Amino acid sequence: MTGPKPAQIKTPKQNRSRRTLERIVDASLELLATEGAEGLTIHRVVEKAGSSVGSFYARFKGKDDLLDYLAERVWTQALERWHADLAAPDWDEMDLTRTVETAVTLVIEAQRSRSAYLEVLDQANSSRAPAYEQFRTERLARLAEILMKRRDDIVREDAEQAVRLGLRAVVGVVDEERRSSDRLPQDVLVRECTALLAGYLGGAGSGESDSGVEFFDVWG
Amino acid sequence: MTGPKPAQIKTPKQNRSRRTLERIVDASLELLATEGAEGLTIHRVVEKAGSSVGSFYARFKGKDDLLDYLAERVWTQALERWHADLAAPDWDEMDLTRTVETAVTLVIEAQRSRSAYLEVLDQANSSRAPAYEQFRTERLARLAEILMKRRDDIVREDAEQAVRLGLRAVVGVVDEERRSSDRLPQDVLVRECTALLAGYLGGAGSGESDSGVEFFDVWG
């Protein structure tokens, strides 16, 4: 029940302490990745970072502050990367099906290339960091924006609502897939999710790509 | 990294100890529900149960055993309830769309009526209880079985794969919805998920119900 905080730390004034801070952050993320949330201990962190307990408390008010700070850094970074991913494709050139296909691929790729500590922070996120909420919200909002460019091809009555729900479906199926035991190969997943979403938004005729053979040429 | 165990406890031989065991289980679930996973402490459990520490250790080998035991009971019970839910509707009377609609409704209802401790056990399930896996697997398998009764109306090439993925999509979107801030009303969620899944499986013409007006009469 630790409320969401602005994650304020005592700012370093010398390069020496700035480097120490970085080492502490790196050690923390590494510990999260290898040992999980329960493995994150002040003593272990500072040992791994080659620092000391007192040094830690000169920077952070306590352990909660470290977690807030980590969450903020990590999710902000994830969001930035997401923005970069979204900026790459030339969305204006695509019809609805291709737009959906590209979006779906980005979502799946992003989930697949997640670092281990992101997984842990995503899982153990009862602490509800503001940056986490912002990441989740903005990710969907940006995707929805892009899909809404093809609004004229969407047959659902409430297009905005349909786009939001459809995107949640894709994110959800990928998440569900990750927790499952028998996973589908990535290309199948992309193809089927595209059919699912394009069919839902665009109705008949959008469910399938026009050519099954060169369907994946763009993605190698 | 506590491996999945058969959750064997020292079986009670008298009614007295059987009742004590029940009180301990009840207190544990109540604590999980109100305080979350971190609130589950042996001392707190036995206090709430009106028992004692030694009494607890006469039954369980340790805390891990309690968690295994709880998981097994809770997920087995959840699965039984799910089987009962699935047995109620007369699936043979339904066309594909209605089958999907009914299935979707059941999934959403089940998620909505989850008790608080189930939520916590679902979240904090890194301990990977076998009963948990069985619940997830069997739930989807049974649903898939039902949908495969309408196999002839499924246009997707690999029908089994499509059903599995489609169901994961529904479960995923409901899960995603639950974690989200702006939730859709339940009837909208049912309608849209039905359209999503029916459209995906059945292609054109299955995406919408034949009558928008009496669509929900069955569900009040």
Add this chain to the structure above:
DNA sequence: TGTACATCAGTGAACGCGCGTTCACTGATGTAC
């Protein structure tokens, strides 16, 4: 019905351990004159 005994069940003080945190202290860095 009564007594002796074995087993089951329950009690709560006590222990050890690991954790988050404090604190008295030393060393490094920057600035003023």
Add this chain to the structure above:
DNA sequence: TGTACATCAGTGAACGCGCGTTCACTGATGTAC
């Protein structure tokens, strides 16, 4: 260039607390004769 001083940074032993677990003990229940 050198000295004095303030501030920043770092150290690690020590503390208190809550947790899971142990253990010596008392009481309840069932059975044999």
